[in-house]
Amino acid sequence: MKSGASTQAAGDEAVPIYALIELFFFAYRDFVGDADRLLETFGFGRAHHRVLHFVSRQPGLTIAELLDILKITKQSLNRVLKELIAESFIEARAGALDRRHRQLFTTPKGSRLARDLALLQTRRFSRAMEGLGPDGRERAMAFLLAMVDSHERKRVMELIGMKAAEAQS
Amino acid sequence: MKSGASTQAAGDEAVPIYALIELFFFAYRDFVGDADRLLETFGFGRAHHRVLHFVSRQPGLTIAELLDILKITKQSLNRVLKELIAESFIEARAGALDRRHRQLFTTPKGSRLARDLALLQTRRFSRAMEGLGPDGRERAMAFLLAMVDSHERKRVMELIGMKAAEAQS
DNA sequence: CAAAATATGTCAACATTACTGACGTAATTG
């Protein structure tokens, strides 16, 4: 058995990489914190943010498609979606082809909030990139993509419009 | 005004970096998912994980110090801590110097679970690193550290035992 | 066309994790 290998996949002598575990925890906490503060001023939480984000990114999304992305139950979605619709951040129309479906769209007000939230988070990324050299962004994307479950990776790449070639380091 | 700058910090024409936002979201979801599944078999949640993790990393931690790391209220901490103590994953002893303090330690059982959880997450990191070239780990750490709030960065570096020199790209 | 399947909405009950506020107790400090 090779000792000191970089992968340390063996079950015997593996040493936890505490630094990465804790960095990921703190980085994500501060990342979502940006959005949390803005959402609070509207009386919204993270659940509202996720719904607003994916509807704004994929206008015309149906309830079923949204549930599949968020992986929550329809009862759970319904509460936050109802609030977003009641306060005119999102609009639901009967499906164009199949009227049983409801297609979701952001209103101008909803689009603006979604964009403001995304820009807050973009700002944190941009600042982080400043100290990371010219290929920092590609490297960060490759790292994050590699952290995603392998069977979900293709779907995530489609969602973000990433070409397969960009995935390689 | 410089247009097309890589930082795009200006308020006018900034374009959200959706790819990074969404990758970070999915990567973190799958990362914590590993631990969630193991914790479920013990009837524990993420709150228990965080407590167990930091106590195992810093034996002798007091309640106040733990609250400061987790940034939750003592009432919130108390419930999960009580369960972890009741099921002998964590032990609380009166403070060595000041008996008002309670110092927290993991039991052998608690250490084992903490280690298993950390190894699950380490495994995901290790696999991710395989496709990222030899300096993937340093690059990932630099990226994540740069994503942390600047005023928290020093403290996080101390916690993970990172020297200042390693922070530069 | 009637029956079945599909997409969604809704009601009820419950769990986890967080919060605020108030009060109690033990130990230390001045």
Place this chain on the structure above:
DNA sequence: CAATTACGTCAGTAATGTTGACATATTTTG
């Protein structure tokens, strides 16, 4: 000994998630 500190606990509330059951509108199928 009085004040402060560290912690525990009780009560009430909120956000987000769950399961299960049932209603409604629409489309598809036999």
